[in-house]
Amino acid sequence: MRTLVLLLAVCACHKTDPNCERAVKHVIGLTTAGPPGSEPKADEQRVIDQVVQASIDRCSDEGLSEAQRDCVLAAKSLRDRSFLMCPALVAKPPSWIIAPIGHPEVLDELKQRIDAVSPPP
Numbered sequence: 001m002r003t004l005v006l007l008l009a010v011c012a013c014h015k016t017d018p019n020c021e022r023a024v025k026h027v028i029g030l031t032t033a034g035p036p037g038s039e040p041k042a043d044e045q046r047v048i049d050q051v052v053q054a055s056i057d058r059c060s061d062e063g064l065s066e067a068q069r070d071c072v073l074a075a076k077s078l079r080d081r082s083f084l085m086c087p088a089l090v091a092k093p094p095s096w097i098i099a100p101i102g103h104p105e106v107l108d109e110l111k112q113r114i115d116a117v118s119p120p121p
Contacts, residue, residue, distance in 0.1 A: 020059035023073060024055045026075070030075065054096075058095060062094060065092075067088035084100060084103070084104045086101075
C-alpha cells in the first residue's frame with residue numbers, strides 16, 4: 001500500500017506541460033530537418049526520441065511561459081536573430097535549448113571564421 005501511494009505521488013508531481021511538448025518538438029524539427037531521403041535511421045530515431053523526452057521533462061520541470069513558447073514556436077531557425085534576441089528567452093533561457101540566446105554575435109563570429117577558411121564563391 002505504501003509503495004502504491006508513493007508511486008502515485010511521484011506520478012502526480014511530474015506532469016508533461018503541453019506547451020513544452022509543442023516547443024520541444026518544434027525545436028527538434030528545426031534541428032533535424034533535411035532534404036528528402038535524409039530521414040533518420042531507426043537507431044538514430046530512437047536517440048532523437050530519447051532527446052525529445054528528456055527535453056520535454058526538463059522543460060516541464062523548469063516551466064515555459066506563454067511568451068517563451070511563442071518565441072520558440074515562431075522560430076524558423078535557431079540562428080534567427082529574432083529568436084536569439086526574443087525578450088522572454090533572453091530573460092530566462094531554457095536550458096534544454098542549446099543556442100546562443102541573447103548572444104547572436106557568437107554566430108557572426110562563427111560565420112566570419114568559416115568565411116575566412118572557405119570564402120563564398
